Amino acid sequence: QVQLVESGGGLVQAGGSLRLSCAASGRTFTNYAMGWFRQGPGKQREFVARINLGGGVTYYADSVKGRFTISRDNAKNTVYLQLNSLKPEDTAVYYCAADSLLGGAVRSVDGYDNWGQGTKVTVSA
Numbered sequence: 001q002v003q004l005v006e007s008g009g010g011l012v013q014a015g016g017s018l019r020l021s022c023a024a025s026g027r028t029f030t031n032y033a034m035g036w037f038r039q040g041p042g043k044q045r046e047f048v049a050r051i052n053l054g055g056g057v058t059y060y061a062d063s064v065k066g067r068f069t070i071s072r073d074n075a076k077n078t079v080y081l082q083l084n085s086l087k088p089e090d091t092a093v094y095y096c097a098a099d100s101l102l103g104g105a106v107r108s109v110d111g112y113d114n115w116g117q118g119t120k121v122t123v124s125a
Contacts, residue, residue, distance in 0.1 A: 002027040002114045004096045009119030012086055016123070020081040022096030022116060029077040030054075033099040035112055036070060036081045038092035038121075045095065047107040049081060059106050064090075086123045093118040 008020040022034070035050040049070035050059040058070050069082040079096060097112035105111030 002029070002032060002098050002100075004098060004114060004116035006094065006096045006116045006119040009094060009121045011122045011124065013124050014086060014088055016086050018083045018086065018121060020083065020094055020096075020119060020121075022079045022081075024077045024079070024098065027100075030074050031100060032114070033102060033106075034070075034072060034079040035097045035099065035106070036079075037095045037097055037109060037112075038090075039095070039118075040089075040092040043092075045109055047109075048094070050099075050106045051079065053102075061107075083121070086121075088123045088125050091121060091123050093120050 002024050003026045004022055004024055006022045012018055033052050036048040037045050038048050039045040047061050051070045051072050055072045067085045072079040095118045096116040098114040099112045
């Protein structure tokens with residue numbers, strides 16, 4: 001198992017930016033594809049973004065494409081999510097997830113076998 005700890009959440013006005021970080025420990029970071037999910041109030045957890053082992057391939061939900069950027073620093077065992085042009089509907093708890101199986105379910109919670117505790121992002125209108 002890899003341990004994941006998110007940070008960087010907070011309160012921001014609409015149009016603002018945040019950078020979320022997820023620090024991994026316990027296993028070889030480069031064995032994991034990494035993803036970000038979010039869960040808004042009263043909603044199911046939904047896919048946000050994913051990055052492959054080496055960082056060269058990324059996937060995004062349509063709702064965040066062009067505004068959010070996922071990246072990873074394998075030397076620091078950390079994955080990032082840059083959130084720009086934030087909207088009130090981006091308000092959610094954001095979770096970092098690791099995929100060791102690489103089974104292909106890149107946009108599904110079932111495709112990830114390790115999860116962090118989440119960091120809360122609140123966007124005010």
